[in-house]
Amino acid sequence: MRITNKNFIPDRSRPGLTTTATGIVSRQGTGGNWATVGRRRKRRGGRRLQRRQGKEQCSLPHVPMEKEAFEGWLKLVSTSFLALNDQQRNQLLDHLISLSGAAQLQHLSSGLEALLKRDFLRLLPLELAFYLLRWLDPQTLLTCCLVCKQWNKVVNTCTEVWQGVCRDLGWRIDDSIQDAGHWKRVYLKAKFRMKQLREEDAFETSSLIGHSARVYALYYKDGLLCTGSDDLSAKLWDVRTGQCIYGIQTHTCATVKFDEQKLVTGSFDNTIACWEWSTGAKIQQFRGHTGAVFSVDYNDELDTLVSGSADFTVKVWALSAGACLNTLTGHTEWVTKVLLQKSQVESMMHSPGDYILLSSDKYEIKVWPIGREINCKCLKTLSVSEDRSVCLQPRLQFDGRYIVCSSDLGVYQWDFASFDVLRVIKPHQDPASPSLLSFGEVFALLFDNHHLYVMDLRSETITGRWPLPAYRKSKRGSSFLPGITSWLNGFDGKNDAGLVFATSMPDHSIHLVLWKENG
Template sequence: MERKDFETWLDNISVTFLSLTDLQKNETLDHLISLSGAVQLRHLSNNLETLLKRDFLKLLPLELSFYLLKWLDPQTLLTCCLVSKQWNKVISACTEVWQTACKNLGWQIDDSVQDALHWKKVYLKAILRMKQLEDHEAFETSSLIGHSARVYALYYKDGLLCTVFSVDYNDELDILVSGSADFTVKVWALSAGTCLNTLTGHTEWVTKVVLQKCKVKSLLHSPGDYILLSADKYEIKIWPIGREINCKCLKTLSVSEDRSICLQPRLHFDGKYIVCSSALGLYQWDFASYDILRVIKTPEIANLALLGFGDIFALLFDNRYLYIMDLRTESLISRWPLPEYRKSKRGSSFLAGEASWLNGLDGHNDTGLVFATSMPDHSIHLVLWKEHS
């Protein structure tokens, strides 16, 4: 057939083909394939591969590729990295994808770091640590042995573990504050070692004192003011404190006015929120208004005591286990068995270690001490983060 005649025939048959239904088109193609030889089938195979197996990550602009990748979950992305070197290169270069994946796991993100490969590595480390938490394998235990009598009180700050009772201090103010079983809070001059003031008003043992700089404004305080919190079995008292020594209680917080509900002997205050646990759950107060923001209940486990509270996680415990709660879902995501020990009523025989990870893991702050408690055999039982493998 001459070229001109062939082109005319091809135009006519194309018009007819386009007028067919999908089923008729399929039957036509099946018939043509059955009539084709090896040369035609090879030609068809090569063209189909080009049409149907286009590498969109290679063909699309990088910005569009990144936009599409954002819709995939991290596990799928990791699988896609195995497709080819090109796919691995493009996917690993998408900073926003891996930063978002880390954020969703509750990890702290420094947005100034735009190295995508760094965040992919951080995600891989994060997913391993979260898997260890879910499988209750993130910690290990150790003991400190050397006391000849039982240790009744522990204190931990800046990496130092000491045996003292209910104190906090501030070098800038040259002040140390202490709570006591005589229902008082004492303010001491650090450099001189003299008692500057005795704060009264509690009717139970003062089991916790916290000295912290305020971060919010209200009618009673301004950002930058130093605030002292003291807690007993039923109440939390808020005191202003600075270079002036004489001060009066600003506010008293409680869970129940009739004192029917006890507070657990632990207190969290970060300058914006106050958190304490009770038999009804975790209570979180807004420090600007003193209003209760939320009550987090754990119906499956009652009477959990608070060890630490952050933006992402809370560290809790009872007589049998150490628990980690994801505050975004208010669910317990991990637990670690504890040995039999006597939990002191004043809360001085147990404590949390480094707590920055409660605001989000970052791959570096999940090290060192998590929890410590004194034991009847005069030793100190430690729960530590396992080192990254």
């Protein structure tokens, strides 16, 4: 540092300052300009004062408005806020958030969660909540039960929702039961049963052993199975226990039907006989056919028995007297099935409650009136093809409303009131040409040489199957039959039990397929 004034002496105790010989202190670099120094000090002091005043103001407690004044102010602000456009409102909210402290931000956070995540099951009336729940699939409904106690309560009180999902699975609904918890339990049971069907785990098998020759005649009713054999015997079995209840000596049996007191058999010897179970005695014999009798049916109320034969005729008999009342002609093939059933529909040919006779051969199904007129005319003839290029298969079915029979082209269903074909069912999967065992409102039971099939008639898809052994399959369909068929109209929680299918085997035993107990 260069000192031009020799009278200046550096002040060693205060760096940056010098002392003149007369004792005057001067700041180096300022040329002794005290006005400049004063202004700087004043600015620094002013800033310190402002910061100190700001802190004092922040530390002062807020004085709240009076309630009436605040309400008036809030009303004025609300009116002004509503006059703003969306952009201005958003800008105002951003500004308010920037001015908010921790308490306000916490309040805003909790309030936003309630606004953005509305619990509709709590807020909506039950009727609207139930309506929304109807659109959910069953698995989502079960998941909703796990959300909270309130959701579980709402879901478990929606009877119509659980009835709907049970109905979708093919369950029969009793509308008189309005307990949602009951239908939820039914759904869980139904879901498990359908899972068993898909995984080939719904059934189990058993065998009946007792005949010494081929078994060509089977009939099932109320837990009892009757078998007729070429060993000149007929046996009555308890399906549940596998025990033989009755065994009587008969003729060769091509077809059988029974009730609690009697057994009616059609034979390869061209005759029909009626037997008493308790004594084994022959009550009545019916002679007149010139070929084997392949099918019989009877009705005690009408005191009438009908039969179909290899002689191409259908005969009507007096059940108690054994006399032939009428012979119906028109078939050109063996008559393999006859059915005596009440009509349940109105048409030009019959009224509800009228008894109707159906007969079938390889190509045609004929509808007859029940009467004693000679040369009685056929009311209607049904066929799949006019040129007889397509054959009908065994197991003709008639419930008073619909006639159902399988063919090489699929399962045909006719409306009995109009005789129009309602539908032709061809499975979308194997089997390509299944044989019909039984047909219901919801399900159908089909089979081929290797498997038993459960078809959902609403989607016409196979929902379950079961492997079958190499059984003896007669062309007439007398050596195999369905068991309990009420479940085909919809499960009810009790009818999925007992016999499903029975067939005779080459070793003269009877192979049974039964429902497995639903655990």
